[in-house]
Amino acid sequence: MERLLHLYLLWWLGLGHRLRHDLARELTFAVASGVLMATFFYVFNDFLNVQVATLSHAMHERFAQLASIAIMLISAASAATWLRQERLAAGGVRQMGRLLGENQATLTAWSWLYALTLLGLSHGLCWWVIARWLTLWSPQATAYQEGLMLILTAVVIRLPDAPGPKLRPDAPLGGHKGLGFTLYIWRLRQLLRRNRASQLSLVIGAIFLAFVTMSVLRGLPLFVAAVSALAAGYTSTGALYFQLASDLSSAWTERGSGVTHDRFVRTYTWLGATLGVSYALGALLAYLAGAALHGDGNIDASTIGQALQVAAVALVPGLIAPMLGLQIDGRRSGTNLLLLLIATLFIGTAVFAHWLGLALIPILGSFALKSQAGRFYRA
Amino acid sequence: MTTPSAPLHLLQATQLTKSFAPRYLLGPVDLGLAAGETIGVIGKNGAGKSTLFQLLTGNLDASSGEVRLDGHKLTPDTPQIKRMIGYLPQDPVLPRWATGREVLGYGARLYELNDIAKRVPAAEAYWDCGSYRQKPLSTLSYGMQKRVALALATIHEPRLLILDEPFSGLDLNHIKALEELLAQRRANGLTTVLSTHVTAFCARLCSRVWSLSDGHLDSVEPWLSLTHPQRERAIEDRFFGTPTAPVHR
Numbered sequence: 322m323e324r325l326l327h328l329y330l331l332w333w334l335g336l337g338h339r340l341r342h343d344l345a346r347e348l349t350f351a352v353a354s355g356v357l358m359a360t361f362f363y364v365f366n367d368f369l370n371v372q373v374a375t376l377s378h379a380m381h382e383r384f385a386q387l388a389s390i391a392i393m394l395i396s397a398a399s400a401a402t403w404l405r406q407e408r409l410a411a412g413g414v415r416q417m418g419r420l421l422g423e424n425q426a427t428l429t430a431w432s433w434l435y436a437l438t439l440l441g442l443s444h445g446l447c448w449w450v451i452a453r454w455l456t457l458w459s460p461q462a463t464a465y466q467e468g469l470m471l472i473l474t475a476v477v478i479r480l481p482d483a484p485g486p487k488l489r490p491d492a493p494l495g496g497h498k499g500l501g502f503t504l505y506i507w508r509l510r511q512l513l514r515r516n517r518a519s520q521l522s523l524v525i526g527a528i529f530l531a532f533v534t535m536s537v538l539r540g541l542p543l544f545v546a547a548v549s550a551l552a553a554g555y556t557s558t559g560a561l562y563f564q565l566a567s568d569l570s571s572a573w574t575e576r577g578s579g580v581t582h583d584r585f586v587r588t589y590t591w592l593g594a595t596l597g598v599s600y601a602l603g604a605l606l607a608y609l610a611g612a613a614l615h616g617d618g619n620i621d622a623s624t625i626g627q628a629l630q631v632a633a634v635a636l637v638p639g640l641i642a643p644m645l646g647l648q649i650d651g652r653r654s655g656t657n658l659l660l661l662l663i664a665t666l667f668i669g670t671a672v673f674a675h676w677l678g679l680a681l682i683p684i685l686g687s688f689a690l691k692s693q694a695g696r697f698y699r700a
Numbered sequence: 701m702t703t704p705s706a707p708l709h710l711l712q713a714t715q716l717t718k719s720f721a722p723r724y725l726l727g728p729v730d731l732g733l734a735a736g737e738t739i740g741v742i743g744k745n746g747a748g749k750s751t752l753f754q755l756l757t758g759n760l761d762a763s764s765g766e767v768r769l770d771g772h773k774l775t776p777d778t779p780q781i782k783r784m785i786g787y788l789p790q791d792p793v794l795p796r797w798a799t800g801r802e803v804l805g806y807g808a809r810l811y812e813l814n815d816i817a818k819r820v821p822a823a824e825a826y827w828d829c830g831s832y833r834q835k836p837l838s839t840l841s842y843g844m845q846k847r848v849a850l851a852l853a854t855i856h857e858p859r860l861l862i863l864d865e866p867f868s869g870l871d872l873n874h875i876k877a878l879e880e881l882l883a884q885r886r887a888n889g890l891t892t893v894l895s896t897h898v899t900a901f902c903a904r905l906c907s908r909v910w911s912l913s914d915g916h917l918d919s920v921e922p923w924l925s926l927t928h929p930q931r932e933r934a935i936e937d938r939f940f941g942t943p944t945a946p947v948h949r
Binding site: 498500503504507511515516567568570571573574575576577578579580581582583584695697698699 | 757759760761776777778779780781782783785786787789792793794795796797798803806807809810811812852853856
């Protein structure tokens with residue numbers, strides 16, 4: 322019992338040391354994010370209220386339920402990932418205890434204690450957020466959802482390690498085609514064919530494009546299609562940040578060959594533009610397809626205008642992501658995604674409100690690119 | 701008189717310092733590397749060897765002072781100058797899901813080498829990476845990944861090669877291959893700097909040895925006039941601070 326408590330204390334102390342080590346940076350980021358979000362709601366409050374008022378009560382409820390399900394999925398998957406890491410990682414308390422010859426009963430008790438603490442914290446936070454801001458389910462429904470979350474957590478913990486990708490035979494070595502092209506094509510191939518997190522992001526982005534078509538087919542307000550397009554652009558751009566984190570972990574290979582910060586950022590600017598334009602075109606076609614099916618093939622000028630507006634919104638995340646990727650820490654995809662979310666909400670809403678909102682992108686770029694100058698070498 | 705256009709040294713560092721608030725300070729360091737030298741750097745864990753190497757490669761901005769390579773000031777924005785250097789970090793992380801062949805091909809393109817189709821297989825052959833060239837790097841052992849990293853650091857035959865603990869994780873065959881490479885580089889007038897905690901490697905391979913302690917770099921003297929066992933003793937004396945007890949060899 323004493324040794325079990327010792328392990329538990331060791332874990333809490335480790336968590337405390339980690340928090341203390343990063344406290345200044347984490348606090349700065351949290352406060353800056355809070356201020357930006359508050360500013361966003363202050364600036365766009367009236368505009369958003371008008372847009373939200375066009376939605377029916379049932380639609381409101383459905384949005385709240387969808388958001389709740391997304392939070393539950395994220396919570397269950399996060400808890401499962403942490404539990405899995407503790408079970409398998411060499412640096413985990415369990416593995417350390419095992420290597421030091423701790424008996425199996427203590428290790429099993431530790432695993433249960435750790436799991437209960439983690440599930441209590443993550444699922445508790447999840448239910449608090451849902452009940453406070455989104456929707457209030459009955460006790461039976463809550464118990465049912467919690468059961469499903471626990472099953473999902475257990476399934477993720479027990480998943481076997483993913484095998485390596487099946488690689489195709491080597492492409493011919495050939496010659497070089499310019500440094501810029503080499504940097505771009507290497508990343509594009511990694512992002513599309515190798516990096517699993519990036520691949521998942523692109524697929525989720527494509528699913529949101531289907532929501533654009535569905536919203537038009539069901540005759541929902543333009544606002545819903547724009548939100549879906551923004552979500553498509555945002556999630557697909559996540560692929561860029563997952564690849565950036567991977568690139569920075571092995572950045573010595575490129576730094577050594579003389580790749581400059583400017584060249585590195587330019588490559589990501591091209592990649593972001595590629596993803597942004599692809600998903601913007603996807604949103605345009607998805608909207609037009611929905612409109613064609615809804616209106617028996619009739620597409621008028623105003624529909625084309627709306628489709629272009631939706632496409633412009635989808636374009637935003639891809640264009641601004643490279644400006645933000647190295648602002649805090651390019652190796653932390655989660656932090657970058659949160660930063661991108663805030664910037665995307667700002668600029669995406671501005672673009673949806675008026676075309677001139679697109680002018681915000683070069684303005685953001687002129688400041689952001691300066692403030693992250695040289696960070697490829699400091700990451 | 702040293703001038704940028706006619707340098708006496710291949711690499712020259714002047715009054716180089718790096719501080720990490722609030723405590724750690726490296727330098728000021730003054731050093732010069734001549735063509736054909738093999739320099740060993742010794743020092744305790746955390747003494748600043750890797751920081752010094754990062755400064756010498758231009759991958760880290762110095763707090764003050766400068767590094768000149770072949771007379772040109774070295775910064776992160778001088779690609780043509782940086783390509784004269786090959787660098788192997790202490791922990792050479794490679795892209796997880798790329799293959800060795802792909803990483804070497806990519807590196808060769810970044811260095812804008814002309815004969816990629818010959819260089820890559822040659823580097824694979826020297827470092828014995830050919831048999832696993834199509835496997836994802838994340839599925840390989842540390843030593844196998846390190847050989848790919850060594851191949852990458854040396855594929856462009858750099859004039860200055862900086863190796864941070866290159867022997868760790870290598871088996872005997874590849875330690876021998878690395879020793880042969882260093883000897884060959886020395887014979888060809890190419891310069892190498894390496895850090896290691898194995899005194900025998902310093903004694904056998906290095907024409908000079910520097911000791912880094914409390915942020916300051918000192919040369920271990922005398923060196924060239926000593927036999928290999930005496931060199932090892934000299935390093936141990938420097939490392940432990942006091943002459944060690946006699947060792948029967």
